[in-house]
Amino acid sequence: MDDLRDYKVTKIEYDKILICVDSDDFVSSKNAFNYACSLAKHYDAKLGIVSVLETGDLNIFQSLDKDTLAERRNEIKELLEGYGQKAKTYGVKDVHLMVTEGNPGHVIVEKVIPAFEPDLVIVGVEEKNRNRNTIGSQAARIVNDSKVSVSVIR
Amino acid sequence: MDDLRDYKVTKIEYDKILICVDSDDFVSSKNAFNYACSLAKHYDAKLGIVSVLETGDLNIFQSLDKDTLAERRNEIKELLEGYGQKAKTYGVKDVHLMVTEGNPGHVIVEKVIPAFEPDLVIVGVEEKNRNRNTIGSQAARIVNDSKVSVSVIR
Numbered sequence: 001m002d003d004l005r006d007y008k009v010t011k012i013e014y015d016k017i018l019i020c021v022d023s024d025d026f027v028s029s030k031n032a033f034n035y036a037c038s039l040a041k042h043y044d045a046k047l048g049i050v051s052v053l054e055t056g057d058l059n060i061f062q063s064l065d066k067d068t069l070a071e072r073r074n075e076i077k078e079l080l081e082g083y084g085q086k087a088k089t090y091g092v093k094d095v096h097l098m099v100t101e102g103n104p105g106h107v108i109v110e111k112v113i114p115a116f117e118p119d120l121v122i123v124g125v126e127e128k129n130r131n132r133n134t135i136g137s138q139a140a141r142i143v144n145d146s147k148v149s150v151s152v153i154r
Numbered sequence: 155m156d157d158l159r160d161y162k163v164t165k166i167e168y169d170k171i172l173i174c175v176d177s178d179d180f181v182s183s184k185n186a187f188n189y190a191c192s193l194a195k196h197y198d199a200k201l202g203i204v205s206v207l208e209t210g211d212l213n214i215f216q217s218l219d220k221d222t223l224a225e226r227r228n229e230i231k232e233l234l235e236g237y238g239q240k241a242k243t244y245g246v247k248d249v250h251l252m253v254t255e256g257n258p259g260h261v262i263v264e265k266v267i268p269a270f271e272p273d274l275v276i277v278g279v280e281e282k283n284r285n286r287n288t289i290g291s292q293a294a295r296i297v298n299d300s301k302v303s304v305s306v307i308r
Contacts, residue, residue, distance in 0.1 A: 003180040004236045009244035012185075012192040026157040031166070035303075038166040042196070082158045090163035143297055143306055149189075151305040152297055 014039060018048040018118035020108055020142070021083055023076050025126055032124035032153040033083065037090050039120070046094040048116045049083050051076050052104040073099065105141030113146050121150045168193060172202040172272035174262055174296070175237055177230050179280055186278035186307040187237065191244050193274070200248040202270045203237050205230050206258040227253065259295030267300050275304045 019036035021029040040047040053069075053076055080097045087095050098116070100107050113121065123139045143150045173190035175183040194201040207223075207230055234251045241249050252270070254261050267275065277293045297304045 004233065004240070007180075007184065007240060009191045009240050010188045012189045026161075030161065031303075034164045035166045037163045079158065086158070086161060086163050140294075140298070144294070147308065149185075149305065149307045151303065153303045154301065 014043045014045045014119040016046045016048065016116065016118045017043075017120050017122065018050060018113065018116055019122045020104070020124075021049060021051050021080070022104075022124065022126065023051045023053070023079055025124075028124040028126045030124075032122050032151075033086075035151065035153045036122045037087050037092055039122075040087070040092045041090065044093065045119075046096060047087055047092045048096045048098060048112075048118060049080055049087070050098040050100065050108065050112050050116075051080050052107050053099065053101040054104060055101050103138075105138035105145075108138075108142055109145045113148060118148060121146060121148055123150065123152055125152060125154050168197045168199045168273040170200045170202065170270065170272045171197075171274050171276065172204060172267065172270055173276045174258070174278075175203060175205050175234070176278065176280065177205045177207070177233055179278075182278040182280045184278075186276050186305075187240075189305065189307045190276045191241050191246055193276075194241070194246045195244065198247065199273075200250060201241055201246045202250045202252060202266075202272060203234055203241065204252040204254065204262065204266050204270075205234050206261050207253065207255040208258060209255050257292075259292040259299075262292075262296055263299045267302060272302060275300060275302055277304065277306055279306060279308050 017036055017040050019033055021033060036047060039045065053072055076099050080099060084095045084097050096116070098112060100112060121142060123142055125139060126136050139152055143152060171190055171194050173187055175187060190201060193199065207226055230253050234253060238249045238251050250270070252266060254266060262275075275296060277296055279293060280290050293306055297306060
């Protein structure tokens with residue numbers, strides 16, 4: 001109670017916001033992306049947009065095939081550029097695009113967040129998980145293991 | 155990709171924000187409370203502040219003792235009024251205080267959220283859990299089981 005007595009509310013500002021978009025699930029990413037862009041524009045923050053090429057999604061033959069991998073990389077790059085364009089059109093000035101590969105939760109916590117150093121990470125909830133009443137293992141991992149604040153947007 | 159082509163970023167606005175404050179842990183609640191007040195003021199949103207009397211915290215003799223319970227209830231009510239005052243001083247116009255009892259994660263998901271109907275729930279991360287690298291079981295339950303967006307603030 002003594003701590004509270006002397007406390008004064010401080011405005012929270014964000015300089016760097018990271019949004020994780022799912023390359024296979026536009027619906028789940030949409031609300032989260034709207035939220036990320038709204039905050040980034042309001043705070044005049046840098047917006048990092050990351051998408052992970054889930055190498056586990058490709059079967060063992062596909063993952064050995066360089067062409068398939070190159071094709072998927074290209075698709076994700078195009079998708080990200082699409083998102084980046086939408087953010088800029090909306091009014092986010094500073095947009096940073098990142099493509100990476102591996103297990104999304106792991107890669108985002110271990111590589112993307114330490115490199116980009118966001119103040120806030122925003123993730124969506126997959127449609128299928130929304131019905132199953134869970135946020136999904138990747139989102140859970142980001143919420144639990146990252147050292148920064150995370151917003152789970154439904 | 156086609157979905158993305160026709161998509162336009164929409165500003166996200168919040169009408170009702172719920173912040174869960176821990177009656178025993180001012181430090182973990184502070185950042186979350188700052189964030190909640192910042193958003194509520196910006197969006198001119200109603201701010202619900204809830205604190206749960208953890209009945210599991212009291213031992214079996216204490217929990218049979220009506221005086222102890224009444225005392226704890228009173229402490230939490232005073233604490234909440236303190237938070238409410240801080241939010242108003244900061245500039246949040248519409249503040250709604252709620253005290254409830256039981257297991258925090260369960261009560262917030264099953265009772266408080268359905269009754270208050272927030273667009274966004276904000277929770278802090280307990281100091282001890284921050285070191286242990288986990289958000290704690292109560293926060294995890296709220297993130298996982300509530301049907302609304304949840305921000306976990308560190």
